[in-house]
Amino acid sequence: MPAHFQLLKTDTATAARRGRLTTRHGVIETPIFMPVGTQGTVKSLTPQHLRDIGAQIILGNTYHLNLRPTSELIRELGGLHQFMGWDGPILTDSGGFQVFSLAKLRDIRDDGVAFQSHLDGAKLFLGPKEVMGIQQNLGSDIAMVIDECPPWPCERDACAKAVARSYKWAGQCKQIATDSGFLANGHHVFAIVQGSTFDDLRREAAESLAALDFPGYAVGGVSVGEPEPEMLKQVGATTPFLPADKPRYTMGLGTPSQLLKMVALGVDMFDCVLPSRVARNGLVFTPDGPLNLRNEKFRTDAKPIVESGEGSGNYAARFSRAYLRHLTVAGEILACTLCTLHNLSFYLDLMASARAHIEAGDYGTWHRAWIERYETGAAARLA
RNA sequence: GGUGGAGUUGAGCAGUGGCCGCUCCGGAGACUGUAAAUCUCCCGUCUUACGACACCGUUGGUUCGAAUCCAACCUCCACCA
Numbered sequence: 001m002p003a004h005f006q007l008l009k010t011d012t013a014t015a016a017r018r019g020r021l022t023t024r025h026g027v028i029e030t031p032i033f034m035p036v037g038t039q040g041t042v043k044s045l046t047p048q049h050l051r052d053i054g055a056q057i058i059l060g061n062t063y064h065l066n067l068r069p070t071s072e073l074i075r076e077l078g079g080l081h082q083f084m085g086w087d088g089p090i091l092t093d094s095g096g097f098q099v100f101s102l103a104k105l106r107d108i109r110d111d112g113v114a115f116q117s118h119l120d121g122a123k124l125f126l127g128p129k130e131v132m133g134i135q136q137n138l139g140s141d142i143a144m145v146i147d148e149c150p151p152w153p154c155e156r157d158a159c160a161k162a163v164a165r166s167y168k169w170a171g172q173c174k175q176i177a178t179d180s181g182f183l184a185n186g187h188h189v190f191a192i193v194q195g196s197t198f199d200d201l202r203r204e205a206a207e208s209l210a211a212l213d214f215p216g217y218a219v220g221g222v223s224v225g226e227p228e229p230e231m232l233k234q235v236g237a238t239t240p241f242l243p244a245d246k247p248r249y250t251m252g253l254g255t256p257s258q259l260l261k262m263v264a265l266g267v268d269m270f271d272c273v274l275p276s277r278v279a280r281n282g283l284v285f286t287p288d289g290p291l292n293l294r295n296e297k298f299r300t301d302a303k304p305i306v307e308s309g310e311g312s313g314n315y316a317a318r319f320s321r322a323y324l325r326h327l328t329v330a331g332e333i334l335a336c337t338l339c340t341l342h343n344l345s346f347y348l349d350l351m352a353s354a355r356a357h358i359e360a361g362d363y364g365t366w367h368r369a370w371i372e373r374y375e376t377g378a379a380a381r382l383a
Numbered sequence: 384g385g386u387g388g389a390g391u392u393g394a395g396c397a398g399u400g401g402c403c404g405c406u407c408c409g410g411a412g413a414c415u416g417u418a419a420a421u422c423u424c425c426c427g428u429c430u431u432a433c434g435a436c437a438c439c440g441u442u443g444g445u446u447c448g449a450a451u452c453c454a455a456c457c458u459c460c461a462c463c464a
Contacts, residue, residue, distance in 0.1 A: 038417050097416045118418045223415045251416035274415045
């Protein structure tokens with residue numbers, strides 16, 4: 001059986017990698033950004049929009065979809081792909097992050113996590129058996145193991161416990177996926193490395209999980225409020241200990257420049273709500289930093305969001321900043337759609353540029369220049 | 384002409400003697416494995432505001448103290464003549 005992940009090229013000046021990941025619903029060229037569609041929709045976009053901007057894979061969420069409409073119903077209706085009308089690959093998050101984000105509504109136990117539904121307070125339990133069953137029902141192409149994502153900052157003891165628990169759960173998830181034939185049918189299961197700010201725990205977690213031979217590995221426990229240098233340090237403390245022939249995925253990150261920095265650290269996959277969420281609040285990305293379209297200065301600005309480069313080739317590019325500002329300020333639904341279209345397009349274009357430069361062999365100089373321009377522009381706007 | 388009602392710093396309102404708001408509109412910021420088309424701050428003036436000084440139709444009065452009580456007047460609305 002051919003490997004599901006091909007490492008096509010590794011950059012010499014950085015640890016950046018150009019790869020190709022095969023799933024049941026198609027091939028993914030890496031590095032790649034994955035738009036987040038928690039509830040079976042990338043908010044405000046149709047699947048056609050996603051295809052138009054070149055999305056290769058999107059996310060769904062175990063916790064949310066099992067709460068509503070339930071994974072059983074989705075299975076009965078043909079699986080998540082058919083249910084939401086998206087025939088490309090889908091990665092489903094396990095609900096592990098909700099252990100962190102819904103902290104007030106949960107109780108962590110050795111066999112899993114007891115939640116109270118954020119919708120109606122109903123009791124819900126997620127353990128290895130539950131999350132794998134749910135992700136099988138959804139028909140996920142890439143299922144994530146359930147993990148415990150400790151907060152930042154975190155005491156070493158608590159972190160070590162989270163790492164140990166996550167390791168145990170990961171092994172159980174893989175066993176379940178093996179026994180059920182989920183893995184044999186071409187679905188993938190990715191493990192998640194925790195360890196917070198403790199390099200030795202990160203390494204230990206990465207190496208022990210690597211020994212379990214998962215189809216892919218995620219860096220978890222980032223994007224939980226830590227400053228950027230800390231976040232990059234944690235990613236850098238993890239990737240060297242992950243197998244080179246498997247895809248690496250940092251969960252929940254990041255800003256455009258953070259993505260490029262992490263690609264340079266050897267990360268292949270990203271997901272983040274940032275571009276879609278800020279779009280709904282009127283913030284759009286450009287190669288010269290973000291623009292807050294609600295700002296009065298855009299009231300008469302006839303230019304498109306970006307005139308050339310990343311984000312300039314999508315449908316939203318035909319509209320002026322003035323029009324987009326008007327829609328945003330007026331609270332019109334179309335503002336969400338167009339700004340989301342733009343931001344995701346920008347992120348996907350950025351990853352396409354990264355792939356091209358890794359192939360061309362100049363990723364190191366290109367990404368430094370790109371970040372320089374972006375951060376200079378962002379700083380100038382704040383001044 | 385009479386009777387009644389109303390006038391609160393952009394709009395709409397609350398405010399029966401000291402503490403004084405609320406919702407829009409307007410301005411800015413935040414947002415990182417989505418409880419988020421959300422949240423926070425500002426929105427009379429004083430370059431900055433710990434602060435100072437205003438303002439409740441007008442003018443006067445009562446009072447230690449008035450948007451609030453009293454008097455006269457102005458404007459608007461409704462009804463009656």
